[in-house]
Amino acid sequence: xxxxxxxxxxxxxxxxxxxxxxxxxxxxxxxxxxxxxxxxxxxxxxxxxxxxxxxxxxxxxxxxxxxxxxxxxxxxxxxxxxxxxxxxxxxxxxxxxxxxxxxxxxxxxxxxxxxxxxxxxxxxxxxxxxxxxxxxxxxxxxxxxxxxxxxxxxxxxxxxxxxxxxxxxxxxxxxxxxxxxxxxxxxxx
Amino acid sequence: xxxxxxxxxxxxxxxxxxxxxxxxxxxxxxxxxxxxxxxxxxxxxxxxxxxxxxxxxxxxxxxxxxxxxxxxxxxxxxxxxxxxxxxxxxxxxxxxxxxxxxxxxxxxxxxxxxxxxxxxxxxxxxxxxxxxxxxxxxxxx
Numbered sequence: 001x002x003x004x005x006x007x008x009x010x011x012x013x014x015x016x017x018x019x020x021x022x023x024x025x026x027x028x029x030x031x032x033x034x035x036x037x038x039x040x041x042x043x044x045x046x047x048x049x050x051x052x053x054x055x056x057x058x059x060x061x062x063x064x065x066x067x068x069x070x071x072x073x074x075x076x077x078x079x080x081x082x083x084x085x086x087x088x089x090x091x092x093x094x095x096x097x098x099x100x101x102x103x104x105x106x107x108x109x110x111x112x113x114x115x116x117x118x119x120x121x122x123x124x125x126x127x128x129x130x131x132x133x134x135x136x137x138x139x140x141x142x143x144x145x146x147x148x149x150x151x152x153x154x155x156x157x158x159x160x161x162x163x164x165x166x167x168x169x170x171x172x173x174x175x176x177x178x179x180x181x182x183x184x185x186x187x188x189x
Numbered sequence: 190x191x192x193x194x195x196x197x198x199x200x201x202x203x204x205x206x207x208x209x210x211x212x213x214x215x216x217x218x219x220x221x222x223x224x225x226x227x228x229x230x231x232x233x234x235x236x237x238x239x240x241x242x243x244x245x246x247x248x249x250x251x252x253x254x255x256x257x258x259x260x261x262x263x264x265x266x267x268x269x270x271x272x273x274x275x276x277x278x279x280x281x282x283x284x285x286x287x288x289x290x291x292x293x294x295x296x297x298x299x300x301x302x303x304x305x306x307x308x309x310x311x312x313x314x315x316x317x318x319x320x321x322x323x324x325x326x327x328x329x330x
Contacts, residue, residue, distance in 0.1 A: 040222075047215075047222035048250070050257040054265045065266040065327055073269045074256040077249055081224035090235050094227035121248055122273035 012111050016144040016156070019104050024160045026103075029138040032079040036071050036129045044075050070128035076164055076173045077123075079135040104141065105158070105181065113155055113181035120178040126171060133166045142176065155182025192264020195302030195326040200292050204262040204306065207288040209254065211246065211280050219250030245279035251310075251318050258288040259306065259322055267324045268301075274320035284312045293321065301325040 034040065038056070045055050053060035054070050061069045071079075084096035092098070129135065145157040162175040209215070213233070220230035225247045228235035236244045252272060260267050280286050290308025297303065302325060309319040 044222045044253065047218040048253045048257050050253070050260070052257070052260050052265055060265060065268070072253070072256060074249075074252040074272065075223075077252075078223045084224075084226040086226065089226060090228050090232070094229065096226050118248055118276050120273070120275055121252060123252065123271065125268070125270050125272075128268065 012107070013146070015107050019107075019141045020143060021140055022104065024104060024139040024141055025099075029136045029165075030080040030082065032135040033083045034079075036079060036131050036133045036135065038069065038131055040078070041069070041071055041075065041131075044072055044078065066128060069131055071130070073125045073128055073173075074123065076125065076129070076135070077137075077162075077175060079129075080137040080164070108156065108158070108181045112183045112185075115152070115155075115182050115184040117152060117180045117182065118177070119157070119180050120176070122176040124174045126173055129166070129172060135164055135166055135172070137162050137164050139163075150180060150182060152180060152182045153184060155180045157181075192266060193262060193326070195295075195304070195328055198292055198295060198302070198304060198326075200295055202292040204258065204288075204290045204292075204308070207254070207258045207261060209286045209288075211282055211284045211286055213244060213282045216244050216246050216250070216280075216282065219253060220247045223247065223249035223253065225249050241279070241281075243281045243283075245281050246317075248276065251276070251280075254286075254288065254310070255308070255318065255320070255322065258290065258308065258310075259324055263304070263324055263326060266327050268326075269322065269324045270303075271323040272320065273322070274318045275316075276318060277316040278312060278314040280312060280317050284314070284317075286310050286312050286317055290322075297328065300328060302328050 041055050054064045054066055055072055058069055082097050139160050139162040142159040142161045147154055147156055157178055157180055159178045164173045165171050217231040229239055230244055230247045233244050255272055256269050259269055288310045290306050293307040294305035304324050306322045310317045
């Protein structure tokens with residue numbers, strides 16, 4: 001039994017290592033459905049009661065270091081979020097759009113690591129965005145850990161890096177996101 | 190907002206505490222403003238089916254509140270250049286989330302002042318988020 005597990009682990013490890021550097025999800029880069037715009041910025045600032053005037057006040061922003069209205073830096077991830085298909089979103093487990101077929105994470109699901117817990121989010125902001133800019137993002141797997149025993153059960157940490165660009169492929173920021181894929185029953189292969 | 194001047198900042202300076210009394214409205218508003226339509230952030234029945242006691246704050250809102258906490262103190266000329274958070278216990282309606290932090294390091298590079306900050310957002314159940322951030326300030330500000 002232990003021997004079978006060892007062989008299984010090697011095969012799984014090989015499958016997982018082959019994912020490193022590969023895109024997360026399909027269909028290439030995500031392009032923001034709308035350019036950076038004042039209404040979405042105002043909506044965001046109101047949601048968090050963030051009264052930083054460089055986000056909404058042209059005069060104050062013009063006299064600031066930025067010289068014009070800028071988007072909140074941590075809105076970076078928001079711009080490329082897909083326009084959701086709300087019908088059926090609960091049945092899809094919260095996925096905002098229809099997804100078909102195999103995703104890289106399916107490999108982990110099949111190996112018994114069916115549960116997901118987000119553990120870390122890290123942003124590097126190279127510059128703030130201006131109204132009218134169109135953001136694109138592309139995400140690749142950075143690392144998948146060996147199996148670890150965690151508080152949640154046996155699991156593997158999966159890290160992906162999203163690179164955000166604007167026109168002419170200028171990189172404006174990066175996000176590193178880590179999840180724990182774990183076996184809620186404690187019996188992952 | 191009374192912006193800080195880089196020349197007046199010292200290691201160990203504490204940021205003003207930000208206290209958010211979490212409500213279903215704040216959680217749903219933050220989720221939709223960040224374009225996160227996962228039902229666990231706006232549909233209590235769905236959250237219950239997932240084993241959660243209520244809807245809970247999404248991660249994009251977490252980073253949003255973190256940046257507000259930083260710039261409420263640092264002012265409109267601050268530029269947040271790095272934010273790294275570790276995610277802890279969820280924030281549910283009725284929880285009070287208290288953001289505290291302090292200046293952990295100071296340097297200058299390429300004509301700007303660089304401020305490193307260590308912070309956490311705690312609830313009664315423990316740390317909701319903890320992490321570090323870096324922002325820059327004009328040197329002549």
